[in-house]
Amino acid sequence: MEDTLAGFLVLIQPEVLLYLMIGVVAGLFIGAMPGLNDNIAFAVFIPFAFSMDAANALALMVGVYCATAIGGAIPAIVLRVPGTASSLLSSVDGNAMARQGRASEAISVAISSSVFGGITSAIVLIFLAPLLAAFALRFGPVENFALGVLGLASVVGMMQGSVVKGVIAAAFGLLIATVGFHYGESRYTFGSFYLYQGVSLVPLLVGLFGVAAVLELVEEIVRDRRAGKSIGRFSESIKAVLPNKAMVVRLLPTWVRSSVIGNVIGVIPGAGALIAIYLSYDQAARSYARKLGREEGATKWGEGVPEGVAAPEAANNAVVASSMVPLLSLGIPGNSVSALFIAALEIQGLTPGPLLFQRSVDIAWMIILAFLAANILMGPVAYLMVKSMIRFVYSLPKSVLAAAIGFLCLTGAYAVESTILGVWTALLFGFVGYGFKKMGVPIAPVILAVILGERIESSLFNALQLSDGSWFVFVNPIAHPISAVLLAASLFFIVTPFIKKRRRDAAEDAQSVS
Amino acid sequence: MGFLRQADTYFGLVCLSAGAYLAYLGSGYSGRAGYFPFWLSVAIAVCGAVLVFQALLRPAPKWPDxxxxxxxxxxxxxxxxxxxxxxxxxxxxxxxxxxxxxxxxxxxxxxxxxxxxxxxxxxxxxxxxxxxxxxxxxxxxxxxxxxxxxxxxxxxxxxx
Incomplete structure (x- = not known):
């Protein structure tokens, strides 16, 4: 209780609250801009954290993280152009509602659902993170190694597409983590003195997320221009209205179901918001078909059903805070944005994981409570700002954004260590990230592997040293049951996609034969 | 020759050659320092070979226009x-x-x-x-x- 109070006292400082508010407002606008997302926002904001007080910087990040998910729903509903990937499904029913002249209702459902999902996940974070952190302190090198492997396996296994490419991404990230002077040798430094301390995390993240995203944005601009497409002006005046009691009662089961799905998926490292969104959308569709869809004159699913907006919005915001549970308690990022959060913590000299609750307990609790505060703030701010956000979305050309983000990313990469090597790192990894995206190689395993690489390597050697070189120590169910369970779970994550693919192929073959 | 029209072939070859080169460098690091770099590089090279092999088995796509x-x-x-x-x-x-x-x-x-x-x-x-x-x-x-x-x-x- 004392720890919670210490965090609360940090949070209620006017300056910290102001930064949280700025983060919420900025996040709403960034999310509402098609082409920008929370990853880019973080890549741009992280270098700023360098010159800010820890509490202020982290409050800003929390605000941005929470609000981008809700901002993305606005263009998804109004234009059917999702502002962020997580608002992809909201565009289906949301835009159908807008075309029926119910844009205000759709936006209201999106905002209230996001706030509901966000608050539930903040509560999960409050209760789960400290408990897991206390448990994680019992981990030795054997368990730490297994935990690192689990983090990587869950990301690689849950990736859509080729598992081989996921393994390449993870191995590439682990290799980057080996660069520098370790174990008495300089590895992959190619004689450069600058690489002795390894590859800097922040410029690397800025490159992989920021610069790569800018190149994709430019590609999209040129494609749209050549196809003669342009985002049209939107003249309808939209204001968000509070949902009435009947609507709240109707949507409550969808909110609860989607929030539970979002929270469970969010806690699993690497699972990501998209899985939660698709699962909750699917569940909402089934439930709608069972209950309301059979009524005479009922709107068809996908043609303007409020549950079709409520389910993905509640789920994507439920993932936000719950994805911080493994990060704050175990030091393992739940998704790519929380991986970027690690960089923000490291800039402030803080170590994510169980030690954060020992060494900087006030900051740890401030972050947790800030998630709750941001979600509470988000609702009224979003309701008030909808009009100006819509106007803003259509006033800023993507070309200006691309150039501005490019300069911000590279200047930010320089600012972190005041060396030109940071700029080169960001540029190089920007090209690598862009190339990986073109090749269908996922970026998330690279980031996770870079962050976990040192922990995995040192834990492996320490564990082997303690066990006189015996590998059995990792799967010994009596001496190290946690490690055995974690490695079994890792195997499950890696093998499941192969089994699913085999079943799918078999089903397709059977279908083609029949 | 359909595999030549697949980006995976070229990406696989890059991974194969880069992995082999990095494994060669990794084999030069003594004891504990070389263990991780060597085996990770080998993993990249093997995955690259798998990608090339998968591309060989796939039907030929069109050249991108x-x-x-x-x-x-x-x-x-x-x-x-x-x-x-x-x-x-x-x-x-x-x-x-x-x-x-x-x-x-x-x-x-x-x-x-x-x-x-x-x-x-x-x-x-x-x-x-x-x-x-x-x-x-x-x-x-x-x-x-x-x-x-x-x-x-x-x-x-x-x-x-």
Whole structure:
């Protein structure tokens, strides 16, 4: 209780609250801009954290993280152009509602659902993170190694597409983590003195997320221009209205179901918001078909059903805070944005994981409570700002954004260590990230592997040293049951996609034969 | 020869050769230091070989047409090239603001902006905002030619 109070006292400082508010407002606008997302926002904001007080910087990040998910729903509903990937499904029913002249209702459902999902996940974070952190302190090198492997396996296994490419991404990230002077040798430094301390995390993240995203944005601009497409002006005046009691009662089961799905998926490292969104959308569709869809004159699913907006919005915001549970308690990022959060913590000299609750307990609790505060703030701010956000979305050309983000990313990469090597790192990894995206190689395993690489390597050697070189120590169910369970779970994550693919192929073959 | 039309073939070959080279370097590190780099590089090389093998088994796709490639060749590549030129000039001591202004003009043109005055004004706005935010507000010593550094020094002193 004392720890919670210490965090609360940090949070209620006017300056910290102001930064949280700025983060919420900025996040709403960034999310509402098609082409920008929370990853880019973080890549741009992280270098700023360098010159800010820890509490202020982290409050800003929390605000941005929470609000981008809700901002993305606005263009998804109004234009059917999702502002962020997580608002992809909201565009289906949301835009159908807008075309029926119910844009205000759709936006209201999106905002209230996001706030509901966000608050539930903040509560999960409050209760789960400290408990897991206390448990994680019992981990030795054997368990730490297994935990690192689990983090990587869950990301690689849950990736859509080729598992081989996921393994390449993870191995590439682990290799980057080996660069520098370790174990008495300089590895992959190619004689450069600058690489002795390894590859800097922040410029690397800025490159992989920021610069790569800018190149994709430019590609999209040129494609749209050549196809003669342009985002049209939107003249309808939209204001968000509070949902009435009947609507709240109707949507409550969808909110609860989607929030539970979002929270469970969010806690699993690497699972990501998209899985939660698709699962909750699917569940909402089934439930709608069972209950309301059979009524005479009922709107068809996908043609303007409020549950079709409520389910993905509640789920994507439920993932936000719950994805911080493994990060704050175990030091393992739940998704790519929380991986970027690690960089923000490291800039402030803080170590994510169980030690954060020992060494900087006030900051740890401030972050947790800030998630709750941001979600509470988000609702009224979003309701008030909808009009100006819509106007803003259509006033800023993507070309200006691309150039501005490019300069911000590279200047930010320089600012972190005041060396030109940071700029080169960001540029190089920007090209690598862009190339990986073109090749269908996922970026998330690279980031996770870079962050976990040192922990995995040192834990492996320490564990082997303690066990006189015996590998059995990792799967010994009596001496190290946690490690055995974690490695079994890792195997499950890696093998499941192969089994699913085999079943799918078999089903397709059977279908083609029949 | 359908596998030659697949990007996976080339990516697999890059992984195979890079993995083999890094494994060779990793094998030169003694004891504990070499263990991780060597086996990770081997994993990359093996995965690269698997990608090439998978591409061999797949039916031949069409060559990508101009509509698919044009946004990359006319958008992303020139944009990346201009950013690289700016970083090279920055590294060689050409300063921040002036090269950034020239590059911003090129970047905006590539990204589809037209009209000399409009491009010039937006470029100036982006570069000056970026420079002032980092150099003045966040007090970062950006690499800059002496004339501009002297110009903003009083402002920095005033704020910090």
């Amino acid at each position: 101009w509509v698919e490639i044009a946004p990359i060749l006319l958008g992303a590549f020139p944009f990346a090239a201009v950013l690289s030129v700016w970083v090279v000039v920055l590294t060689m001591g050409g300063g921040y603001v002036l090269p950034a202004l020239v590059c911003a003009v090129a970047l905006l043109y590539i990204a589809g902006e037209r009209g000399i005055v409009r491009i010039a004004m937006i470029s100036a706005l982006i570069v000056v905002t970026c420079y002032l935010m980092f150099a003045v507000v966040f007090n970062v010593n950006l690499p800059e030619i002496a004339y501009i550094s002297d110009l903003i020094r009083p402002v920095r002193r005033l704020i910090h």
